[in-house]
Amino acid sequence: MEKFEKDAREMLEAIGGKENIAAVTHCATRMRFVLNDDSKADIKRLEAIPAVKGTFTNAGQFQAIIGNDVPIFYNDFTAISGIEGVSKEAAKSAAQKNQNWLQRVLSMLAEIFTPIIPAIIVGGLILGFRNILEGVQMEWLGQKVIDGVKQYTDSGQPIYNTIVDVSQFWSGVNSFLWLPGEAIFHYLPVGIVWSVTRKMGTSQILGIVLGICLVSPNQLLNAYSVASTSAADIAADWTWDFGYFAVQKIGYQAQVIPALLAGLSLAYLERFWRKHIPEVISMIFVPFLSLIPALILAHTVLGPIGWTIGKGISAVVLAGLTGPVKWLFGAIFGALYAPLVITGLHHMTNAIDTQLIADAGGTGLWPMIALSNIAQGSAVLAFYIMNRHDEREAQISLPAAISAYLGVTEPALFGINLKYVYPFVAGMIGSGLAGLFCTSFNITANAIGIGGLPGILSIQAKYMGFFAINMLIAIAVPFALTFMFRKIGFLTKAEDDAKKGDQSQVQAVVEAKKDAEAPAGTVVAIQSPLLGHAKNLSQAPDPVFAQGVMGQGLVIEPVEGELVAPVDGVVSAIFPTKHAIGLISQEGVELLMHIGMDTVNLDGKGFTAHVKQGDKVSVGDALISFDIEMIKAAGYSVDTPVIVTNQNDFQTDMTRQLPCDIKRGETIFTASKLS
Known part of the structure; x- marks a missing residue:
């Protein structure tokens, strides 16, 4: 018998049988189904399967959390069911029939950003490490001296050295790390346009070329230099002059929306020409008629419009992060980020974070996201401690807590917190309080990095101490509230009903045995x-x-x-x-x-x-x-x-x-x- 044969058979029945499955695939941790009728899925029966750590529906797909063994489970399931699996893209396409237009837009946005997230995380870690090397002043390294003069702040406080000030080796490491750091963030539009063409099924190499044409360091004025360059200099040195009109040679380094719009224009142009140009000459004309018009649109219409939209979004969010009611913004965003994960809307924050980093030199959203991860992890850790003697709950809750502390909250959210409600609410309250203090002290991250506890590496040096205090809030408050809610019975009905159902069956058997005391000879x-x-x-x-x-x-x-x-x-x-x-x-x-x-x-x-x-x-x-x-x-x-x-x-x-x-x-x- 294969490892998951029995569980796979049970899942097939509980999900409504073969005839209820329109498509099936899997990702890193989950089985993903597109069902003909979601109501036929027996959730309670599914979650009683030993291999299943939780279920939920998102983006038109019914998903069952399996964990790292999902590829093995998937193979056993397809062998037993006789259903041929499809690619994730095909499953997502099939799931679109269950989505409205907003869900489809958000799904597309998520699929565009997902392939480039590993690079963004690496970039965040690099910037976080450089942040420590060159940004953290350490008294034990001695006071900073320039030309024999000790350095002081405007308030008269001594300025101490950083690691790069006293170590040539770490200074070299710091300089070297800027090579991949610059490649990831300054040239982000290349990755975005490539990901758009990948998602749309068009020529990815054309996407790479178009992306380079948005950030060319030799041909275009760097986006970071636009604000400090006068209009006269731009007109004289950074303009294509066509006689009848002129186009500014402006780069779009680190800009998200211009890259998205340019990539979509390229993809739709290529799709159009593929349909209307005979195949025998398509190799010649389709790339040319797709790339050149998309490039023109990018630098004349879409780029400036996207720049304006991006600036507007970042300005609104920045106003919320730094305005007079920033504490309220932080409390609301901190509390609601976990529910955003459930809906898939959280993928929008990747674009906003990236835009804030480009426009403001840092993002105040990412610290709150990392704190939300920690808060949900702390809630599920408390649940684990209360249920550690329940083998099934312990097997799900402890790995989920560890995962959340490292920035991946889906196992915690869908396996425990949402299922039983009160840990979820405890986590939201904790992350809301942490978000309130986060914005009150203007805590800012240099970049997007790993969430959860390692998120502190992305925080700007001067805010690391405040962020550490917020981490303690995100750990302690949800942990304590989860225990308190369980003790007073607040929002515990879902757990009580589940346990009551199991215990009532066992109790009935126990009582039957206890009451069955027939005398000898009966x-x-x-x-x-x-x-x-x-x-x-x-x-x-x-x-x-x-x-x-x-x-x-x-x-x-x-x-x-x-x-x-x-x-x-x-x-x-x-x-x-x-x-x-x-x-x-x-x-x-x-x-x-x-x-x-x-x-x-x-x-x-x-x-x-x-x-x-x-x-x-x-x-x-x-x-x-x-x-x-x-x-x-x-x-x-x-x-x-x-x-x-x-x-x-x-x-x-x-x-x-x-x-x-x-x-x-x-x-x-x-x-x-x-x-």
Whole structure:
């Protein structure tokens, strides 16, 4: 058996069967389905599967969190289901039928930025490291001296050296690291235009060329120098003069929206010309008629418009971060970032962060994002500590907490916090408070980096101390609130209901065993649960049953596929595959009825359960329906042992001469309580 074969079979049934799946694929941690009918997915049953750490729906896709083993799970699932997986792009395309226009726009934005996020993170780490080398003044390195004069601030405080001031080696490292740092951020438009063409399925090399044409260091005035260059100098030195009109040679270093608009124009032009130019000459004309018009549009219309839009967005956000009610902006953004992750709207912050870095030299959003990661991680860590003795919850919550502390919150959000609500709210409150203090002290990051605890590396040196205090707020507040909410029962209904359902079933079995204290000599009549032909247990096809290893009783070959209760009692166990069921009678007789031999291999196909563990039943109540013909066609015997498993407490005695035909409800043997 493959590693996840059983779990994959259970998932296929719980998700509504093969016919309910329009497309299936997977990403780094999740199975992604496009379902024909989302309502057919049994969420509770899915989340009870050992391999599944949580479920959610986003961007038109139903997603089940598996973890790092998702490629193995995916292979087992496709093998069992017989469904050929599709690419992530194809699944996303299929999912668009479940999305409105806003969701499609946000989905496109997310898919454009996702491929370049690794580079942005690396750039953030590089800038964070350079930030420490050249920005953090350390008293133990001595006071800074220039030309023999000790340096002081305007307020008279000594200025101390940085690492690069006293170490030529680290000064060289710092200078060297600017090579990839500049490539990532100054030339970001190249990556954006490339990603747009990749997403749109057009020529990626043309996207790279167009991106370079937006940031050419030799041909264009660097975007960072525009503000300090006079209009006269721009007109004289940085203009293409066509006689009838002139176009400014302005670069778009680190600009996001101009690059997005230019990339989209290139992609749509290429798609248009592909449809209208014969294939025999398309190689010549399609690239030329796509690139040159897109380049003209970029430098005459789209670039200036995009620059204006980008400046406007960053100005509005910057006003919120630095304005008179910045504390309120921080509180709201900090609290609402986690809900944004659920909707997918959080991908917009990548573009805004990048624009803020270009326009203002840093971003105040990223610190709050990192703090939100920490807050949700702290909430789920508290949940883990409270539920560490629950094996399943512990297996999900501890890795989710670690993941959130490292900046990836989906396992925490969808596996625990959203599922049980109160940890999610505790995390939102904690990140809201952290966001409030974040904006109150103008904490700014140099760049986007890794979220969570490592996010401190991206913070500008002068704000690192304040950010460390905010990290403590984001850790302590959600952690304490999660415990408090659980203790006072605030928003705990979802968890209580889930545990109540599980515990009530187990409790019913426990109480049934405790109450079943029949005196010695008590005789319990066991009635036939089936219509069919009764035989001695020794004639069971399986030697484990035939030799009485499991208990004493008989075997029935049914002629109708209806199994009913042979006693009054409680359902003590029902197998997930529904091929076997256990009962405890009111007198304490423990019965096992196993429909067929090796029918566990059918994985529940052909079986329908009418009861669940913990249910009370009376003689004649329907327990399980099964398809006799299907079982036989699959090559399995339908002989059904009916046995008393606690044979040390009860002695069985046949009341009929075997073999014989038997009807449902007829007494087939008795069980007598031993001393």
